[in-house]
Amino acid sequence: MPKTATPAAPGHRRKTVRLIDIAKQAGVSVSVVGSVLNGGRGNSRVAPATADRITTLARQLNYRPSPTAQQLRGKRSNxxxxxxxxxxxxxxxxxxxxxxxxxxxxxxxxxxxxxxxxxxxxxxxxxxxxxxxxxxxxxxxxxxxxxxxxxxxxxxxxxxxxxxxxxxxxxxxxxDQVAAGQKAAAHLLQTGRERLGFAILDPAQPAGKDRVIGIKAALTERGLPASQLDVFKGKRGSAGPLRPDARTIIWDTPDEVLDQIIDQLVLQNRCDGIVANDDFLASALLKRLRKRGLAVPGDVAVVGYLNHYLCEHVDPPLTSVDLRHHxxxxxxxxxxxxxxxxxxxxxxxxxxxxxxxxxxxxxxx
Amino acid sequence: MPKTATPAAPGHRRKTVRLIDIAKQAGVSVSVVGSVLNGGRGNSRVAPATADRITTLARQLNYRPSPTAQQLRGKRSNxxxxxxxxxxxxxxxxxxxxxxxxxxxxxxxxxxxxxxxxxxxxxxxxxxxxxxxxxxxxxxxxxxxxxxxxxxxxxxxxxxxxxxxxxxxxxxxxxDQVAAGQKAAAHLLQTGRERLGFAILDPAQPAGKDRVIGIKAALTERGLPASQLDVFKGKRGSAGPLRPDARTIIWDTPDEVLDQIIDQLVLQNRCDGIVANDDFLASALLKRLRKRGLAVPGDVAVVGYLNHYLCEHVDPPLTSVDLRHHxxxxxxxxxxxxxxxxxxxxxxxxxxxxxxxxxxxxxxx
DNA sequence: CTGAAAGCGCTTACAG
DNA sequence: CTGAAAGCGCTTACAG
Known part of the structure; x- marks a missing residue:
């Protein structure tokens, strides 16, 4: 329980240097020092010589304004x-x-x-x-x-x-979800794919609908009919934290659903390019496709969504839609x-x- | 540029309620209100009836003490x-x-x-x-x-x-790096592995040395000679950000180094259990082992280090040493x-x- | 049990 | 061009 009322310098004796300290040394008032050091517009009000003396002193003493005091006085907290x-x-x-x-x-x-x-x-x-x-x-x-x-x-x-x-x-x-669908599809089409599949979870979400619109737009742009897209509408698997330690939501897609996706899109509808709902589904699909003897990208190409960290590490490394967080x-x-x-x-x-x-x-x- | 000196309620007209507002309504002084609402030990100094009146009022007005003012007065910033x-x-x-x-x-x-x-x-x-x-x-x-x-x-x-x-x-x-090595090795030994390999990068780091000590301790505990451990001492691959957008350090291990690890540990020294420097190396090894026709965990078991997010997503899912961040x-x-x-x-x-x-x-x- | 007053470090009218 | 003073919201001795 600190006896002193000096807030800065946590757990430290070291005296924090204030405007008044500089004012004393410079032989002027706090107002002047304040306007020179922290003043918004008004440091033109001070004589250049005085201002110089003050700034030099401030640098020497390593003066830092107290954000706490400034904030209490009505300045932004930053x-x-x-x-x-x-x-x-x-x-x-x-x-x-x-x-x-x-x-x-x-x-x-x-x-x-x-x-x-x-x-x-x-x-x-x-x-x-x-x-x-x-x-x-x-x-x-x-x-x-x-x-x-x-x-x-x-x-x-x-x-x-x-x-x-x-x-x-x-x-x-x-x-932009329309662009997300459009760009993923355009990439697949540009690299020679002709029948596209979209494995969507939570189809009720507007984001999913927008992505379908985008994929169809990409088909239209290349003069292909919208029927070249087959949409698998699935449900989320169980949602659970990745590790007991973490609170991350990771959607775990059960093998049955993965098989349904593969059956419908790849075997039945002969899709050679799949847009996956997200990188997690894509990564799970990659594993399941291998297990079922289907080659990626040989037999079917897969595009994820998120451009998540794990894309580099799955096998093969996953092409994905980057959300441009920056x-x-x-x-x-x-x-x-x-x-x-x-x-x-x-x-x-x-x-x-x-x-x-x-x-x-x-x-x- | 706000004209008012009211710092709270960002970009808002809404008057913030202060001790003095409550004091006026309660018909007492700020000192009393302060000691009741924010007082450390001293709310016993106030008459129970007064205290009740004040707390009720505070709740009604949704009073929040100003951390800025408290801090300026010498309290902790929290x-x-x-x-x-x-x-x-x-x-x-x-x-x-x-x-x-x-x-x-x-x-x-x-x-x-x-x-x-x-x-x-x-x-x-x-x-x-x-x-x-x-x-x-x-x-x-x-x-x-x-x-x-x-x-x-x-x-x-x-x-x-x-x-x-x-x-x-x-x-x-x-x-505890010794424990990290010891536990990884103990798991491998308990599940029937007999010849261990440690693929270490930056062998000069003390952490690596400690892990070697731990692995040897695990061997000793099971009555096995320390010679049952073979250490591959490699150099880091090029370090680069995962994505142009991010500043993450990801160590990229080139295929030549991966092959050297596999050649030395698995082919030459017949290791059936590998402790990898980290999950990234482990994940790369997993891919390379598959490419070379070696089964994991059939031919060789692999343990990572970090228990990183990607462990769930690599194929097969990676057993790893969790660093217990919590x-x-x-x-x-x-x-x-x-x-x-x-x-x-x-x-x-x-x-x-x-x-x-x-x-x-x-x-x- | 309660109140008046000083002061944390700073800014900002207001006087000179 | 410069200074004295008030005040931001709170806490804390100090008097009553």
């Missing part, structure tokens, strides 16, 4: 809050990294809000972020996780979502920065920013 | 800084998640400090953390990345490292909490906390 279901999930960890990288470019730091740790954490994190005075919030919590997005937007209008939260006045960045992060950061600069614009209109994905070619297609 | 080379790296992303989870349990939030974004970021992050008054810092930046650890420890004594930073007064948590995170958080509680104990002794890894059995061994 902190963004980041709501994430689980920061360790490789699905989003790259996005976390890129968001923080962009935040740093904007002179900000990122505060983690891990919402999947316990029930009610989403709302609790929002309250904490707001009371800490964050400048804005990124919400990259997947829609399958609970959390009151409406409350979030009320408590902090400067919020940018990853994917559509379904709120009338939300700002969000999303991946571009997403840039767009999200830019959006929040604009909201901050524009000030409290209540009743803001819904704004959707769309990112076009890219195909990363490896060996499977 | 923020931990987290130095990480790249938060998106799946090697550490789980550790990031677990550290934050533990921080939340201790009533703290985590501020990210991404040190690999640009040169000098490590030191810059340290300064920012210190000036923001973090209560402690976790440094999980891998030793191959630059960063002045000594300065870090000086600026913030309440720092806990993941892995030995090689400083005389550092507190750190590390994985236990590591717990130990790190507990250590920093103790440092905070004990107060500024300069000249603290070097403290090493060792975590014993576990074998996670899948199909490859």
């Amino acid at each position: 902190v963004f809050g980041l709501l994430v279901a689980s920061a360790g999930d490789p699905l989003t960890s790259y996005l976390v990294e890129h968001l923080d990288e962009e935040a740093v470019k904007h002179g900000c730091q990122t505060l983690i809000g891990n919402t999947a740790v316990a029930p009610g954490r989403f709302e609790a994190c929002v309250e904490e972020f707001v009371s800490r005075g964050v400048d804005g919030i990124f919400c990259i919590v997947h829609s399958i996780f609970p959390g009151d997005r409406k409350l979030l937007l009320e408590r902090c209008p400067n919020t940018v979502f990853y994917c559509d939260p379904g709120l009338p006045n939300a700002t969000f960045v999303e991946v 571009a997403v992060a840039k767009a999200m950061t830019q959006a929040v920065q604009e909201m901050i600069d524009e000030g409290p614009a209540l009743n803001r209109e819904r704004q959707a920013i769309s990112i076009k994905p890219l195909v990363v070619v490896r060996d499977s297609a | 923020v931990f800084g987290l130095l990480v080379a790249s938060a998106g790296d799946p090697l550490t992303s789980y550790l990031v998640e677990h550290l934050d989870e533990e921080a939340v349990k201790h009533g703290c939030q985590t501020l990210i400090g991404n040190t690999a974004v640009a040169p000098g970021r490590f030191e810059a992050c340290v300064e920012e953390f210190v000036s923001r008054g973090v209560d402690g810092i976790f440094c999980i930046v891998h030793s191959i990345f630059p960063g002045d650890r000594k300065l870090l420890l000086e600026r913030c004594p309440n720092t806990v490292f993941y892995c030995d930073p090689g400083l005389p007064n550092a507190t750190f948590v590390e994985v 236990a590591v995170a717990k130990a790190m958080t507990q250590a920093v909490q103790e440092m905070i509680d004990e107060g500024p104990a300069l000249n603290r002794e070097r403290q090493a906390i060792s975590i014993k890894p576990l074998v996670v059995v899948r199909d490859s061994a």
Whole structure:
């Protein structure tokens, strides 16, 4: 229990240097020092000679303004809050990294809000972020996780979502699913495939429908009929954490479903190119195809979706659709920065920013 | 540019409720309200009836103390800084998640400090953390990345490292490498393997030597001579990022080296169980062994190290040594909490906390 | 048991 | 061009 009221220098005696310390040494008032060192526009108000003396002194003493005091006085915190279901999930960890990288470019730091740790954490994190005075919030919590997005937007209008939260006045960045389907299919067609299969799970999701539209568009572009696409509509397998230790959602597709996909698309409909719902399904398909004596890409080409970490490691390395997390992060950061600069614009209109994905070619297609 | 000096409620008009607001409504002074709502020991000083009135009012008005003001007054920030080379790296992303989870349990939030974004970021992050008054810092930046650890420890004594930073007064948590080798080998021996191979990269690293000691200990425990272990000492392949987008270090082992490993360990020395340096090497070996007509685990069993995400997805699924990131995170958080509680104990002794890894059995061994 | 007052480090009108 | 003063929201001795 620290007796001193010196907050900086955690667990340390070392006196933190303040404006007044510099002011004394420079023989001027704190106002002058403040305006020279931290002043927004107003360091022109100080005589050049005085200003020089002050900046030199500040450098010598290694002066750092106290963000705490500045914030209490009404300045920005230069902190963004980041709501994430689980920061360790490789699905989003790259996005976390890129968001923080962009935040740093904007002179900000990122505060983690891990919402999947316990029930009610989403709302609790929002309250904490707001009371800490964050400048804005990124919400990259997947829609399958609970959390009151409406409350979030009320408590902090400067919020940018990853994917559509379904709120009338939300700002969000999303991946263009039509383009995702179109690009995956176009790659298959360009490399000589003629009959395409789409193994889709959760066909009810709009993302799936958009990808079908995209695949058909790719066929049309090459003058092929939409009937050259066969869609396997399956259900998710059991969802469970990858390891007892982790909270990652990994969708485990049972062998029966994999066999159904292979039976319908490859054997029955003679598809020579398959677009898989995601890299996990693709990776499972790769294994199952081998087990059944079908060669990839010899007999059938496979394209994944996510361009996930594991693509490099499966056999053969998986061609996949990259979601361009860095571009997403840039767009999200830019959006929040604009909201901050524009000030409290209540009743803001819904704004959707769309990112076009890219195909990363490896060996499977 | 906000005109008001109200920091909370980012980009929002909504007046934040303060102690004085409650004080007025309750007809008492701020001192009383403060001691009831935020007071450490001293809420016994207030009459129960008054206290009740105040707490009710606080709940009604949804009062939240301003951490900024509290911090300026000398209270803890309840923020931990987290130095990480790249938060998106799946090697550490789980550790990031677990550290934050533990921080939340201790009533703290985590501020990210991404040190690999640009040169000098490590030191810059340290300064920012210190000036923001973090209560402690976790440094999980891998030793191959630059960063002045000594300065870090000086600026913030309440720092806990993941892995030995090689400083005389550092507190750190590390994985027991002897146990890692011992457990991997013990599993192979228990499942009927008799001649072991260890494919080690960077043999100069102490971690590698410790693992050799562990493997030999496992042999001895079963009454086998240490000569039943054959060590392949190789060099790292080229290190490069997995994707142009990411800063992850992935060690790419060229096919020639993989062939050398197989030639020496499997063909020449008839090893039937291989301990691989890490999951990436193991995954590459799996592919190469298949290409050369050797069955896993039929002809040779393979054990990885990391229990990385991809273990589930390679073919066959990889048995691996789990580094118990959650236990590591717990130990790190507990250590920093103790440092905070004990107060500024300069000249603290070097403290090493060792975590014993576990074998996670899948199909490859 | 309660209140008035000082002060954490800074910014920002307001006077000179 | 420069300084004295008020105040951000809170805590903490110190008086009553």
